[in-house]
Amino acid sequence: MTQTRSPAPASDHPLGDLRPPGGRGGLVDVFRRRYLLSLLVRKEIRVRYQGSVLGLFWSYVRPLLQFTMYFLVLGVILGLRKNVEDFPIHIFSGMVIVHFFNDTFNNGTRSVVRNKALIRKIKLPREMFPVASLLVSAYHAGPQLLILLVGSFISGWHPSAMGLATFALGTAIISVFAMAIALTFSACNVFYRDFQNLVDTIGILIVWSVPMIYPFSRVIDTAPRWFENIYLSNPLAISVLLYQRCFWVDSTSDPQATAASEMPDHLLARGLGMLAVVLVMLVIAQAIFHRLEGRFAERI
């Protein structure tokens, strides 16, 4: 031993107490290292369309194409346009939610495996990667919201306090829910890559499970009462309805009447209840992630 130092008592060692290496991790740690998070998000945004001429425009091609098809087939050919006032707004306020969710779900699920070089070698709060996916999706949802806003104004939108409240609530529910799902799936995907295939399959279902290309009133009219409750236990359906309450209902000629006939009863209360549910889901998701994370480095 070449160095001699006076021994320090273990308790007030200048370097602090002995601790497990690598820190505790978790979403709290992600927030603590938000500078790194911001760099990862910026990298993701830059890299996704690297080398493509149209770049970010590709983010809008798919929703735009889908929107056009829904509108033409369901609105014009099947005639929903005649029954549903401002049908384009009805579709688009749902599409913003569905796209944000699918985007987070897809990229979030793959995010951990995609960063395996880092997972294997450097100790980071690994929740960082799904969180970054969520923020990238939010970045891409921004311009879509802008289009929705402009479209709503053209259709005679008069924002109401109720509408703004449901917008905030819908945003909160979908963000927390998407985060919970992305966390769980990204961790499971490390062990079984089946999960990333499952994502694509579920993605097909999602479009049909929310009142986007058909009005919610049709569900009530045709399905039994108990089904309505099952239908509304889907956080995505609630978020879509909350967005529609904000943009679509307040764009129609008589918002009061539209809300009464097209929206479920006690929408706001249902939304608040759902927010509590998804928050619990997020806590569970974090626990699952934390449990599986210990074996990421060896199994990835």
Next chain:
Amino acid sequence: MAPVIVVKEVNKQFRLQRTRTLKQTVMSLVKRKPITDTFLALQDVSFRVPEGQSVALMGLNGSGKSTLLKLISGVMAPDHGRVRVRGHVAGLIEVGAGFHPDLTGRENVYLNAAILGMSEAEISEKFDSIVDFSGVERFIDTEVGNYSSGMFMRLGFAVCIHTECDIFLIDEVLAVGDRPFKKKCMERIHKLRYDGRTIVFVSHNYNQVQELCDRALVLESGRLAFDGSVEDAGHYLGYDEDEDDPDAGEF
């Protein structure tokens, strides 16, 4: 002296999945063949490192050196036993991990330094020094994908070596770069040592170990086979008698 690294009765076992698909799994079950293989990478390893000591981790390939380093850095967790550290752990474990080929050298320096735990202000302050150390100034605004492997490693190395740390882990990375760069790196590591940092150094290069380390640990098939002075480790490993051993000399 209060230890800064405590490794106590550590076991680490890897499970190797033999079957990759459901079909293979079912077939193995039918044929009563094992689905997984287990492999003990580390068995009952215990040691303590006091502050400021520089320890070499030696042993053949597959003896568990890198696994032990990953346990100390926190990338992996032990199955049994405890690993405890004091202060900030950093290291030359994977230089250039997290470098993205589509980002420029500059962007990668910021990203990589943040990954290693530096704050924005710290990176800005050290940026010039990092670039200067790497010697790739001319290409700093070029995408890293266009770098030669040497340039890539040098930039990664430069970032790593600028992280503030109390425990510095080095995993056989000194094989990269040309001779002047290697020399510069060794000088830097020696400076860390004289500044009182604790160092864990994984190397097959006995000369470097002799130069840098106060103590050597030798791992054999996951067990701690030797713990003592570097000189005795040399005797133990037979470096002094077997000059033709490819492990003994330069890489």
